[in-house]
Amino acid sequence: MNPVRLAIYMILMAGTTYLIRMIPFTFFRKKVTNRFFKSFLYYVPYAVLSAMTFPAVFYSTGNYVTATVGTVVALVLAFSKCSLTVVAACAAVATFAASLIF
Numbered sequence: 001m002n003p004v005r006l007a008i009y010m011i012l013m014a015g016t017t018y019l020i021r022m023i024p025f026t027f028f029r030k031k032v033t034n035r036f037f038k039s040f041l042y043y044v045p046y047a048v049l050s051a052m053t054f055p056a057v058f059y060s061t062g063n064y065v066t067a068t069v070g071t072v073v074a075l076v077l078a079f080s081k082c083s084l085t086v087v088a089a090c091a092a093v094a095t096f097a098a099s100l101i102f
Contacts, residue, residue, distance in 0.1 A: 074087050
């Protein structure tokens, strides 16, 4: 890749990242008191993490069946209040076992 083009891309990306982080500090100087907006800001990290992670789960194995088996096992164990280590280990084992079967 052309070094000049790479430098331009990096400067644009740094500027965009800076603006995304600077704008909230500029516009929200007072404490947020709106109940709806506070709850919105509370759930944004969870929604973004889910939106980034969940699709990747189904593309990670290359087979939708094995990915679905691992996801179902992880969801069942997570809703059963198991620890994160147990959920991750059991989901990985279930995915591996499903890949041996399918």
